[in-house]
Amino acid sequence: MSKALKLGIKLLIITAVSALVLAFTNSITEPIIKEADQEKLNESLKVAFPEANNFEEVKGNFPASIVGVYKADGDKGYVFDIISKGGYGGDIEFILGVDSDNKITGFSPLKHSESAGFGLQMEEDWFKEGVKGVSMDNKVGASQSGSENEIVGISGATLSTTSIVNGINTAREVLESIK
Template identity: 35%
Template sequence: MENRYIHFGIVLGLIAAISAGLLGGVNGFTSKVIAENTLKIVNEARKQVLPEAASFKEEEAKEAEGIQYIPGFNEAGEVVGYVASVAEPGYGGDINFVVGINNDAKVTGLNVVTSSETPGLGAKINEKEWQEHWIGKDATYEFNKSTDAFAGATISPKAVYTGVIKALNTYQNEVSK
């Protein structure tokens, strides 16, 4: 009877070891692919919000007040602006977005990367038309409930507005200097 338990224990241990080895190997392979795909998605979002940039250099990123600013360069290698990665608390959780800021401290684009806002209400911040509304705005822009928000949803748009203004002010006061 005892031999059976030892036998089953050894077999179970071997199965667990083989499974762990296979999972580790698959994870090692797929983690590189996932990281590459994530970088492609992020760079595409960066190009959407700072279209004048031909390339971005993460190694030259600046961080200020919890916001990461990645410089965008044109074909001649000149900085044409920065892409700021911002996270602001919304109604359904954090709203993560990237905002393009040109050298004149104006918004060149906005892209909400992830949000958990209420479908049909706050989730309208994910719509391209609403995001394009921010292009050309600067730090002096004041939130207008009738044009910036949606009926029944002001928390999500206000959170994006707060993040955009924070990014613009931090850019002007710390990053651009």
């Protein structure tokens, strides 16, 4: 037997054993990872809709920016996982809760790369509170003081605010289609 053939057989055996070990490890860890991911998601959903205890995923043909839709405790409302394009630092992913009266119950940013001086303010309580209670009966906008159909905008962070408003309005369209 040639030296190259022996080496090839040894590499085949090592590769096969490695693949089996990885497959076994994956079969053990996969359920644990899924459970941890589900717990993390439920915690995020509760931030956006604190009055709900259970969330059921709603299936549908949603726009690409809607990562997930979850029904809160039967008919209490919905929670949307949204990735909105157009932020200053790129896409902004956030969770948005909406009650049965179409009022926003909570906002929680998940992932973004917004600037520390301006766009990062979306993580501050004053901004989150300025989103709560906004009605999604009509198209949502933004202003300095907020109103029934306007969130409180972030001064100096027009792109971040616009991205969030666009995501909210996409969720509004989806809300109309699933109610």
